[in-house]
Amino acid sequence: MEARRRRGHGIFSGGIAWSDLHPGTVAAVVFLLAWPSFTSDFFTFQIGAYSLILGTIALSLMLLAGYGGMVSLAQLTVAGITAYLVAILGDNSVGVMGLGWPWWLTVPAAILAGAVLGALIGAISVRTEGIYTIMITLAIAVVSFFFVRQNYVLFNGWTGFAGVEPPTLFGIYWRDPVPFYYLSLLVAGGFFCAVAYVSRSTFGLGLQAIRDNPRRMRALGFDVALHRIFAFFLAGLIAATAGVLLVWFNGRVSPGTMGVEASIDILVIAVVGGLRHPIGPFLGAVGFVLLENFAIDLIDRERFNTVIGLVFLLVVLFSPDGLLGLWNRIRPRLRFDRNARPVAGRATMDAAGQPASARQSTS
Amino acid sequence: MYRTRKTLFTAAALLAGSTGLAGIAQAEDTIKMGALATLEGAFAALGEDSMRGVTMALEEVDYMAGGKKIELVTGSSDASPDSAIRATRKLVEQDGVQVMVGPLSGSEGLAVKDYAKTQPDVTFVNGTSAAQDTTLRDPAPNFFRFSTDGAQWMAGLGEYAYNVKGYRSVAVLAEDYSFPYTQVFGFLEPFCRLGGKAPADARFWVPIGNKDYSSVIAALPDDVDAIYVALGGADAINFLTQYEQAGGELPLVAGSITVDQSVLGSKGRTRDFVIGTPSAGPISDTWDDPRWDAFVAAYQKRFPDGFPSPTLFSHGYYINTKALLLGIEAVGGDLSDGGAALRAALSALEFETPTGMVTLDPRRNAVADIFLTEVIVGPEGNLVNKTLEVIPAVSQTFGLAYEKFLEYGQVSRENPPCE
Incomplete structure (x- = not known):
């Protein structure tokens, strides 16, 4: 919540004027806002809202991996535990737990708990680097999965919880496709701007500097571990909020929601989308959700998972920066940017494959 | 530049819109x-x-x-x-x-x-x-x-294990979700009513897709007469292979999808080991009809x-x-x-x-109708289920009145207790 409030402030103080807004950005915003008006409920809800939710979870990973250099496989665990907390503190139809707290208490409590869990995961893993961070967060994800699967008193084991409903507010039932889409869009858009802002803030620049050279930053007097833990806290906040949407979207939560395969899906979404800009995870999520839903219509039903795998393989093979990198590579050829503003600067950056957001940290 | 991009967006919007509408339009x-x-x-x-x-x-x-x-x-x-x-x-x-x-x-x-x-x-x-x-x-x-x-599918198996096979206590190994709960209930209810035992600490619940059964196999008690196994697909094959390799000797009683053709028809070394295993289900490979x-x-x-x-x-x-x-x-x-x-x-x-x-x-x-079966070597050398008995017209409430049947309670890991 707090991060979102800072957004308005950030746009003005972060050196962006309205006239700076790219027409593409405006078109994208209009497109996203108008999306439910020309699509079916299915596209609004299951493609649109679900992509936004997955994209938001992947965005939390992008914040850690792209700016912090820390690849965490436990972001879905944060979202999953938050989803569980909504079912445990609020209402469910299973008859286990369900303390019946009102939504305005359940939701903030669950999100805060999720963010703290994120920070805790960070505290455990920040002293490791690279592959060891992946391993330790993978271990946390696996342990959490088996814990919720085998705990029957709190988490109701394999079955998990069903019948988790969003509240009816202002006469609107928030599970209906269109309201739920806009709710997801608000959350996703808010965090997108927040992450874009954080990347330009003092903290974000510090984080990126730590990613590039932790020893130098330590020598300069920065508390490297604290920076990283705070990044985990912020990422936890994002993932936890998406977790609330996830449980409202499915109406249920079970260990499979936060299983290892699902965690790897989040990594795939972030990597295929691109880790260099906050838009990447959302591109990845849209691609993932479309493929997941429609690959079975494209090809023989026994082979469609092969198609999904092949597409992701091709993207990573031809563009190490994911869909985002692919776009950056195609763009000059299409000559879309013939009269773009900072011509010289942008050209060199594009050649180096660096998007605008990473520019400040390296310069 | 603007025009190109706008065209792109329009095209994308139209594409998405038309696929969205395709589902609604259909011929009479x-x-x-x-x-x-x-x-x-x-x-x-x-x-x-x-x-x-x-x-x-x-x-x-x-x-x-x-x-x-x-x-x-x-x-x-x-x-x-x-x-x-x-x-x-x-x-x-x-x-x-x-x-x-x-x-x-x-x-x-x-x-x-x-x-x-x-x-x-x-x-x-x-x-x-x-x-x-x-x-x-x-x-x-x-x-x-x-x-x-799943409980209907077990009709007759509990009685058969107790009366004909003479088993008095069993260990239970099943996947941890609603279908195996239903199967375990369907098997244990008659078995325990006759006097059989299936203590809670000899029931093992594994997740779907479990691959390593060594810890379960090591924990199986020695003082039971048989193991009731309700696993399906790849899970059943993995357990049977590993149990055989570990030198397991307890006889098995199987759930409906544990020794059906999806397992028996697979290639592997479980063959000889499962011969003679009783089971029950909605089909029997060798029903002469x-x-x-x-x-x-x-x-x-x-x-x-x-x-x-x-x-x-x-x-x-x-x-x-x-x-x-x-x-x-x-x-x-x-x-x-x-x-x-x-x-x-x-x-x-x-x-x-x-x-x-x-x-x-x-x-x-x-x-x-439900079939009580036993695994045998078929005429072509492959393993099949032999029909032991056909139990006619099995109802979901085992012939009891609906309200009476609800008193058994929901199927779960502990139902029936069977101590």
């Missing part, structure tokens, strides 16, 4: 039918066989029922309720199916039943999901199950690369698809009333299946 003379099975994950091989059953039922009538052409749309899940709901939602809300067959596994069935209540105009017919509460408690008025549930023989022959002819003999998955999906087609035929293909007439026709439907007559109870769950 076709009926869209969805089929949902687990084509991913640990039960993928079972899901494939399910689709063979659907194909057989449709090809029998040449994709025509009640004068309408039947258009099949397939959905896939990975046996988790979440994925089943996503796939169902896509079939119903995007592809616009008016009738749907599926899902395959227990907890998916519970989730689809709940979803069915939100789509009163769509008629849902079960695949092979066999959790008890899909139809027993709080059923959906538009969800039908012409296949039986012209209806079953015709079904097996048709399956083998159509799917030379399928299992040696149809599994209960192709059988269950076949029966449910066939029931749906008979219902559509009965109403002359007229679903214009939101399927109300179709559902009335289905409720009253009685028909011959490869395994005998099937009727429905008031909660739209099948009453059908």
